[in-house]
Amino acid sequence: NAGxxxxxxxxxxxxxxxxxxxxxxxxxxxxxxxxxxxxGMGLRLxxxxxxxxxxxxxEVPDGYNVSRLKKQNFLLGLESAAPSQTSVYFCATSxxxxxxxxxxxxxxxxxxxxxx
Amino acid sequence: xxxxxxxxxxxxxxxxxxxxxxxxxxxxxxxxxxWYKKYPAEGPTFLISISSIKDKNEDGRFxxxxxKSAKHLSLHIVPSQPGDSAVYFCAASPKxxxxxxxxxxxxxxxxxP
Numbered sequence: 001n002a003g004x005x006x007x008x009x010x011x012x013x014x015x016x017x018x019x020x021x022x023x024x025x026x027x028x029x030x031x032x033x034x035x036x037x038x039x040g041m042g043l044r045l046x047x048x049x050x051x052x053x054x055x056x057x058x059e060v061p062d063g064y065n066v067s068r069l070k071k072q073n074f075l076l077g078l079e080s081a082a083p084s085q086t087s088v089y090f091c092a093t094s095x096x097x098x099x100x101x102x103x104x105x106x107x108x109x110x111x112x113x114x115x116x
Numbered sequence: 117x118x119x120x121x122x123x124x125x126x127x128x129x130x131x132x133x134x135x136x137x138x139x140x141x142x143x144x145x146x147x148x149x150x151w152y153k154k155y156p157a158e159g160p161t162f163l164i165s166i167s168s169i170k171d172k173n174e175d176g177r178f179x180x181x182x183x184k185s186a187k188h189l190s191l192h193i194v195p196s197q198p199g200d201s202a203v204y205f206c207a208a209s210p211k212x213x214x215x216x217x218x219x220x221x222x223x224x225x226x227x228x229p
Contacts, residue, residue: 042219050214094215102148107159
């Protein structure tokens with residue numbers, strides 16, 4: 001099992017260009033998340049999805065769009081990249097929360113994006 | 117506004133000694149706390165967690181302590197090993213929501229052989 005994979009691993013964009021980051025999982029998890037990690041900031045949640053066809057905003061959603069057309073894939077889009085979006089992007093998944101239980105998230109290896 | 121704080125950016129410990137990593141939080145709605153370990157060029161991996169109804173959880177060399185009144189938790193690693201050298205993130209989740217996590221800024225642990 002591959003677990004959580006992210007494509008691409010690295011990317012350099014010019015300001016104003018667009019791109020899509022792909023997260024794929026083979027663990028059959030219902031929930032998926034996109035985070036960004038910046039120096040000295042920890043990981044911050046951009047968007048998340050609790051199931052196919054549903055998405056919601058996290059802490060820092062501005063400048064990003066997401067789609068979850070298939071359960072196993074979660075796409076993060078940048079329509080017009082800005083230098084402030086230079087970061088490392090992590091995708092994560094977890095199983096459905098039931099009642100008062102909690103389940104940890106499983107992370108992909110990350111995508112390093114530089115916007116010039 | 118950082119709701120989860122790790123005030124020590126780095127920590128160095130001799131092999132075999134105890135490593136203590138600290139974390140503070142401000143949101144009283146946080147109900148579940150986790151520690152993640154991260155190596156360079158890899159994603160974070162889950163290490164240990166604790167529910168707010170407990171004050172201690174132990175897993176092998178790793179123990180997490182929670183002091184709800186002080187809004188403080190700590191991770192103890194004993195004995196520390198060189199392979200433990202990594203960045204450790206504290207994270208917290210509120211009672212409601214979709215497992216959303218709020219992360220601290222991380223502490224880089226270096227275990228000196």
